[in-house]
Every structure is written in C-alpha cells, then in structure tokens.
Amino acid sequence: MDRPTKAELASERESERESERTCIVTRAKAAPEGLLRFVRAPDGAVVPDLRHKLPGRGVWVTADAKVVAQAVKRKAFARGFKAEVRVSETLPEDVAELMQRACLQSLSLAKKAGVVVAGFTKVTAAAQAGTVAGLIGASDGSADGSRKLHQALRRAGADVAEIKLFTEAQLSLALGGTNVIHAAVTRGAAAQAFLDQCKRLEIYLSGPSAAPATDELEPGAEAFSPPPELTKA
Template structure:
C-alpha cells in the first residue's frame, strides 16, 4: 500500500449505523464518558475509543434507537436526550467560534458591500449566507468560482461570530480555519433540516 493510500485509509472510519466507510469529515465521533454516557466529540479530541456515526440525523437516530453504541462497545450505554440535536448544536457552535477566530485573523468579513468586494477581487473562497435571509437579496451574490457555499446557519448565529445581532452575508478567504469551517459545515448540513429549500441553489453547497 502506498503512503497516499495509507493516509486516505487512516482518515476513514466505518459508520456503525450505515456500515459505510467514510472520511472522518463526514462522520461524528463519540466516546464513552462518565456513567457510561455516550458523549459526542466533534473536535475528535476526547480520550477513549472512538465510535463513528455518519453526520446525518437518521444515522444518529438509528444508532441511538437500535442500541448500536452498546453493541459497538459490548457494554451497556446511555445516550443524551435528543442526541442528534445535541450534536447539531455542538457543531453549529464550533463553526461560529471558528468564524469568529477567522474574523480576528482577517480571514472573514461580513456585510453585502464588503462581501461583494471580496468576490469581485477573488479574495473570497467561501460565501456564507443566512438560511433565514431574503432569497432575493441573497441571489445578488454568487458563490466564487471553484469555491464553496454555506447556507444553513441562521442570521443570528452568523451575528454571534461578528458580535452583531444579525448577519446575512459573510465571506471567508483561503486558509486553515476556512478549511475547518467548510468541513464542519458539511457535517452540519447533514444534521440540520433546511426548511427553506430555496436556500440551496445548485452552485451553493459546501464541497
């Protein structure tokens, strides 16, 4: 096996709910915590044996309902109430924190005119628009060529990243933080039911 193949294999895990072998960026890690509680570990940092589930509401619900965590660990376990919602909340907060860090390092900006300027100058690698923003207003900006789009965070969530009440438009420049945001946003997409289907155009999906 080549070093490249070994690297790919080391970054993949098997989902206990679907049986799929997927990249870690498509999965959520869980570990056994105190009192045999199953604890989500979206940052992949907690000690202990990792149990992996696809970042998808149905997969997590299946793992919880069918006691798949207990089977994987060969012991009795207990899950948080509304486990999928708990995971969704943790990942959303992580994304908000990462966007805030990128803002402080000059890698992200907000506001229609500023975002438009970054897009025009090819500075933006990612366009983020709030899920509850005006579709007409959002359609005035397009995803950068070869870039990514994130459209499943609310205006209040984006606002928290910039210390404001509500934000509709945000852009990210290239960088390590941006890559982490895109990966976490893809996981969040599988966990978050987007009620407004118009918020996802063909050219507007995190890759």
C-alpha cells in the same frame, strides 16, 4: 526517484486499512474523517467526540443524522460498547447543534485571522475583486441580496456556493456585529477550515451520497428532521 517496492506498497495499504473505522450501524468502513466518534462517560452517558480526542474507547457512526438516529433506535451503542449506556433521544439534534457551534467558532477565528468581510457593500467589493472563497447568508435573510451577490461574482468570472446554515442572530454574535445578513470568507487557511466545518455539517444534515436513503432505513423508522434554524433558507 526510486519506485516503492511491493513490500512498501503492501505496508502502505495495510496502514490505510488500519486507519479505517467501522460504523456500528451500517458496518461500512471509512476513514475517521467521515465518521463521528462517541465515547461512554463514567456514568454511562454516550457523548459525541467531534474532535476525536476524548479519552477512552470509542465507537464510530457514519456522519449522517439519519444513521445516528438509527444507532439510537437500534440500541447500537450498547452493543458497540458492550455495556449499559444512557443515550439521549435527541442525540442526532445534539450532534447537529455541536457541529453548528464548531462552525461558528471557526468563523470567529477566521474573522480574527482577517479573512472575513461582513455587510452587503464589503461582500460585493470582495466579490468584484475575486477574493471570495465562500459566501455566507443568514438563513432568515432576504434572497434578493444573495441573488445580487451571486451576480457580482459571476460578472467577476467566478461563483461560489453560499452557506445558509446560520441565523442573523448567530452570525451577528459570531462576528461581533449587528444585523449581519451577508458575509464572506476570503482565501486563507482559517477560511478553508471554516468551509470544511460547514461542509461536514451540511453532509451530516443531508446525508453523504453513500449513506442509506430514507426508504432504506429500518422499517418504521423516521428520517431525521434537523432543527428549523439549521435548514431555514
């Protein structure tokens, strides 16, 4: 295969630069996948566009709840849109809830695709078979069951992270069951889509490594505290 020419490489780098967006708070450039897009509704309300599909001009914010909180505090949206806007004081929490809802919808789709097992016995069997791609534990469930499932995974020569972003009630609703404390996704495209959504939510809540630390926020600013149901272990 012929090597790309210098002109082709330069064109490729230019395309990559053009695909990057700038955070209106930190001014850092990043690929759209690492940012949140917001649009201005006709009434001036700032609306999150998680799928990057809403019409109209958008502005971009680092996918970190603390940075979104700073965008609200610093009135960065008005500057970004160059227009008057209405911004909810609870915008960081609103985004977290939208992202959580997207995760649960993705979990429901994964169940329809046949890549979800629920219940301690079924999850244990999947762990022993080595087919688990991700564990899911209710945030208000017992830690003992999670410990036993991780032991089963390790005995099978594998271990995976456990997602604890959802309550028992939320998992039960998403999976159409009752008292769902433990679940798992097995390998497959739908499972990976769910895991990717959860990773994005976890990064939003905890902050990517490149995001400003709490002590680097604007003086007087408070760090974002996510809703209890998103963090309870």
